Amino acid sequence: MTTHYSNQPTGQQPYGAPERTATNNVLSIIAMVLGVIALLFLPIVFGVIGVVLAIVAKTVRHERLAVPALVVAAVGLIGGMVLGALFVSA
Numbered sequence: 001m002t003t004h005y006s007n008q009p010t011g012q013q014p015y016g017a018p019e020r021t022a023t024n025n026v027l028s029i030i031a032m033v034l035g036v037i038a039l040l041f042l043p044i045v046f047g048v049i050g051v052v053l054a055i056v057a058k059t060v061r062h063e064r065l066a067v068p069a070l071v072v073a074a075v076g077l078i079g080g081m082v083l084g085a086l087f088v089s090a
Contacts, residue, residue, distance in 0.1 A: 027056060027061060027063060028054065028057045028065035029065065031069035031070070032072045034047070038077050039083070044077075050076060050077070051077060054070035055070065057069060
């Protein structure tokens, strides 16, 4: 929206526009936490759930933090499996 006197924005959102709050990134944050947990504990379970949540956050909810969450969850999944293989074989 602009004022009648200039093209300066008023800072108001148009009627019916969704409010952008930090709660819009809930699935992404949960996916990141699960990715970190997957690095140490049960990577197959926590990593896969984190990747799925990050994909849902990206495709369905269009969250801003979905791509970093996908990266963290994938690294946790793969890194946890590699760490598990190193410790089991040692």
